[in-house]
Amino acid sequence: MSTMKISVQRPRLYIETYGCQMNIADSEVVAGILRQQGYDLTHELEKADLVLINTCSVRDNAEQRIWGRLDYFRAIKRKKRFLLVGVIGCMAERLGEELAAHEAVDIVAGPDSYRDLPLLLDRARSGAKGINVDLNDIETYSGINPERIDEKTISGFVSIMRGCNNFCTYCIVPYTRGRERSRDPQDIIHEMEHMAANGFYEITLLGQNVNSYSWKNGLQTIAFPQLLEMLAQEFPQLRLRFTTSHPKDISNDLLHVIARYPNVCKHIHLPVQSGSNIVLERMNRKYTREYYLERVAAIRSIIPDCSLTTDLFCGFCGETEEDFQQTLSLMEEVKFDAAYMFKYSERSGTYAAKKLRDDVPENIKIERLNRMIALQNKISKALNQVEIGKTFEVLVEGHSKKSKNDVVGRTSQNKVVVFPDKGFSSGQLVLVKIIKATSATLIGEATV
Numbered sequence: 001m002s003t004m005k006i007s008v009q010r011p012r013l014y015i016e017t018y019g020c021q022m023n024i025a026d027s028e029v030v031a032g033i034l035r036q037q038g039y040d041l042t043h044e045l046e047k048a049d050l051v052l053i054n055t056c057s058v059r060d061n062a063e064q065r066i067w068g069r070l071d072y073f074r075a076i077k078r079k080k081r082f083l084l085v086g087v088i089g090c091m092a093e094r095l096g097e098e099l100a101a102h103e104a105v106d107i108v109a110g111p112d113s114y115r116d117l118p119l120l121l122d123r124a125r126s127g128a129k130g131i132n133v134d135l136n137d138i139e140t141y142s143g144i145n146p147e148r149i150d151e152k153t154i155s156g157f158v159s160i161m162r163g164c165n166n167f168c169t170y171c172i173v174p175y176t177r178g179r180e181r182s183r184d185p186q187d188i189i190h191e192m193e194h195m196a197a198n199g200f201y202e203i204t205l206l207g208q209n210v211n212s213y214s215w216k217n218g219l220q221t222i223a224f225p226q227l228l229e230m231l232a233q234e235f236p237q238l239r240l241r242f243t244t245s246h247p248k249d250i251s252n253d254l255l256h257v258i259a260r261y262p263n264v265c266k267h268i269h270l271p272v273q274s275g276s277n278i279v280l281e282r283m284n285r286k287y288t289r290e291y292y293l294e295r296v297a298a299i300r301s302i303i304p305d306c307s308l309t310t311d312l313f314c315g316f317c318g319e320t321e322e323d324f325q326q327t328l329s330l331m332e333e334v335k336f337d338a339a340y341m342f343k344y345s346e347r348s349g350t351y352a353a354k355k356l357r358d359d360v361p362e363n364i365k366i367e368r369l370n371r372m373i374a375l376q377n378k379i380s381k382a383l384n385q386v387e388i389g390k391t392f393e394v395l396v397e398g399h400s401k402k403s404k405n406d407v408v409g410r411t412s413q414n415k416v417v418v419f420p421d422k423g424f425s426s427g428q429l430v431l432v433k434i435i436k437a438t439s440a441t442l443i444g445e446a447t448v
């Protein structure tokens with residue numbers, strides 16, 4: 001009788017993540033769920049048995065990129081017939097069946113259906129398509145141990161809330177992510193303890209609107225300032241960051257907590273979107289230019305060394321040259337350290353798509369975006385020049401991509417600093433004196 005040796009290999013998961021940091025955190029939740037199903041992560045596509053693409057719908061170009069990726073996977077699947085491909089995240093939620101109709105796609109799972117992935121996989125293995133895009137008002141993935149995907153990083157993400165209730169008229173997120181819900185503080189602490197014990201030195205707390213975090217504990221309500229204070233005390237060895245803050249909820253209470261704790265980074269990302277009151281109202285942002293400027297003044301008086309970044313977009317429905325000038329003048333007035341800048345992209349299903357006219361011609365959108373970017377580059381560069389000669393505490397992240405002789409890290413203000421390696425290790429805090437600056441990077445020398 002002959003014997004046959006059968007080696008049983010655990011199946012491998014390859015996961016690609018697009019979109020915002022919340023998707024990075026979600027991919028880790030998904031990897032954690034599938035680990036329990038026997039899947040090991042791989043960073044090599046050729047070795048994968050299952051590919052998951054975690055997608056973003058915020059602008060049309062984000063979705064176009066995914067359709068391109070799916071065509072690529074269709075070609076791969078013709079050679080690798082056993083390969084399963086799933087689309088997860090916001091685009092899965094928005095397009096559901098339309099995505100499932102693509103030849104490459106076996107599974108479609110929205111942001112609240114990841115616990116269902118094992119079942120969807122079973123269905124896919126039996127040759128059917130597995131789809132679940134149900135939203136759910138309570139899912140926070142409590143009890144799941146996220147699996148870290150980028151093993152080298154010392155800086156990680158923890159979701160503290162999910163969803164969004166703000167319904168800015170241009171935005172798809174409330175439809176793809178569902179209603180706002182906060183996570184149990186004990187669950188958050190538990191996850192952070194695990195990360196602190198596993199090589200993380202910096203954690204960014206995530207939510208579409210972190211400062212509307214709210215957890216009811218009997219009669220007591222824990223809001224974001226209390227949560228942040230609790231975490232700052234509990235984890236003095238970790239640098240804490242958070243994003244995104246909505247201007248309507250950036251309270252003085254929160255600013256005082258940021259000022260009080262040295263381990264809470266002195267950086268606030270505060271998307272303003274536009275400098276024109278008419279446009280802000282049309283966007284349903286719930287604040288005015290004057291209110292925003294007052295909050296910026298409060299930040300600067302309570303936390304003098306705080307950096308400020310923002311999101312802006314031009315070409316929203318009805319935006320005139322005068323409105324746009326208001327955005328430029330707000331940029332000049334605030335002097336953001338950095339900004340993410342976009343041109344309006346209509347998303348079907350939103351209020352704007354239903355009720356407003358996308359009437360700014362594409363060439364004007366592009367021209368305004370270029371003017372906005374040029375102005376911000378000038379401002380960022382000038383602000384970085386001012387840092388020359390100053391010394392910052394930099395958390396080393398690793399070697400610079402451009403040169404093995406340099407390391408790269410960030411200041412508390414979230415500015416990237418490159419400086420010569422003197423045997424530093426990732427996770428080390430180093431005092432660095434700035435000697436040169438561009439619009440995006442500071443170049444320095446360790447003072448030791």
Ligand code: SAH
Nearest residue numbers: 170171208244271311312313342343344345
């Ligand atoms: N929750 C965050 C950001 C969510 S999306 C906030 O409230 O600001 C990230 C950024 O994408 C937004 O701040 C906005 O600047 C941009 N954005 C959202 N929808 C967009 C659209 N339809 N077209 C262009 N930019 C958009």
Ligand code: SF4
Nearest residue numbers: 164166167168171173
């Ligand atoms: Fe979108 Fe507005 Fe919610 Fe941000 S706050 S995710 S821009 S709806």
Ligand code: F3S
Nearest residue numbers: 019020056057058090
């Ligand atoms: Fe994109 Fe969804 Fe994030 S639409 S920006 S991945 S919440």
